[in-house]
Amino acid sequence: MARSGGPLLKRISLGLRTLQEEQLRDSDRVVPAIAISHLIGALPAIFLISSSIEIFTVAGWGALSLIASASYWRFCSWRKNAPVLRSAILREIAFAAWLAFPWALFALLLTEMQTEPLTMIGMVLIVCLSCLASVQLSIIHPAAFAYVLTLIIPAVLYYSLYQPKLMAAFGAIGLGIFLFILIVTISFLLSLPKRPGRASPAENHRALEALAKEQTLLILRQAKHLKDALKQQENINDLQRSFIAMASHEFRTPLAIIDSSAQKLKSRAETVAPADIIRRAETIRSAVKRLTDLTDRILSAAKLENGYIALSLQNCDVKQLVIDCCNRQREIEKSHRLNIEFGELPLILADDKALGQVFSNLLSNAVKYSQGASCIDVRGWQDGRSIIIEIQDHGVGIDEDDLPKLFSRFFRAKTAEGIAGTGIGLSVVKMIVEQHDGEVAVTSAKGIGTCFTICLPIGGPGSAEADFIAALKSSDNLMRERA
């Protein structure tokens, strides 16, 4: 709604558009306003013709109309803040004055057209412009279309008769006004929105039914949203409850082992053999290691949850790191044979402590979820600008529908039921690997086993290799989406 600068026609067009918006918004009230405005607009025309008022008076009326029109446009920019009643009254007054202007000019044409040729040409042009404005108005509402007809019909009549006498003009205008009132009234009545009171009972019933259906759909949609949100919250609560139970179990089991060994040593203090003491000490140390690992895992998860942990990047021998993790795992659990197959691996820029946690988590998982199997395969090789580490077990495997959620915090696969675990190990693995700009992937078959693959850029996070892995990852995702 530009009010300053720009060509006049553009401003007029914007003003009309504003009118249109207003009328579309509350046509119920604007339609009678248009009808009244047309009537008011017609009155000065009749008055002018009947009393042959001087041209200056007509010009003054036109100027007033212009001022009123300008006020109307100005008012449009205030209407958002103006009180509703005041805005409605002002609009109707301004609109009436705005419509009066072309009517006055048309009356002037009829009275003056035969005096001077130049005046006549000017008047014809003004009438054309008025007609144009009226056509624009008619776009707004059918009621305004009547206004166009009332301008054109008398003119047509006048020219067809070509009577220079004033009486012909009177006749034409009179007929025009009659037709105008008729058409405006009809179009006004036709354009009135149907009110429920005027509709038939069947229509009312249909309208009510439609409304009820719409509202029911809305309520159902909202209920579904609420249900989904509730379900999501319940899932989170369930996961947290199960985490607390599992974490409690995970902490208390090594504590129970330590306590059991301590009680044994105490009750058999006088008879215990030195070899037994060593065995007990080893058991206690192993349980302490379990507790330390668990604490580290939970702390890392908490840190990673709150944002990135600060990586301490240095040249890291991943092959040696994995072998160390395998040796530690052997100390904790001797039940499995770890088959290590490594090609030559370059040093990579990484945080060895964080990566150590990744491999420890994956190895302890491999052991934990393959109790019936005897071996775990650990492989490593260089692939272009990245290194790949694979840890494969031959255990319970994972259901296919659990795979997408596997790295979510607290999530535990169905096949993990009854096996101790907190559901945070794999989320820590993913977060640490991604912080290195690497990638972790999992393939699994239920009852056959699971394979975790870690891909790490040789140049560390932020390197060109990391960008390459990211590009590969995004193209993989794209292909998956397309598939």
Added chain:
Amino acid sequence: MTKILYIEDEAILRDDIAEELHHAGFEVATAVDGVDGLQEIQRVQPDLVISDIFMPKMNGRELLKELRTHHKEYDAMPFILVSALTDRESRDDPIAPATDFLTKPIDFEELIKVIRSYC
């Protein structure tokens, strides 16, 4: 002699507790999980069962539920669950309540006392 079945997946704890119970004069059988435990119950016919909760294949709670719903002949047999949780509300199951609860780490003296209170 009172026969006790101790079900625990953690080998070290299982051996220690079994040894302690044997030392206290009980006849002890052990099982590594719920499925194994159910078979041992039918084979050994123990006077009392002590079972850990978190175990692979079938956990302690599931085993208790299975016994109470499908093996009515063991209704009178005390079943003690070893829980990591300390509050009874979280540990108890309204459908198949355990006879009693023990909390990890298990105090040997308390364990013997609890067993004697039922047998």
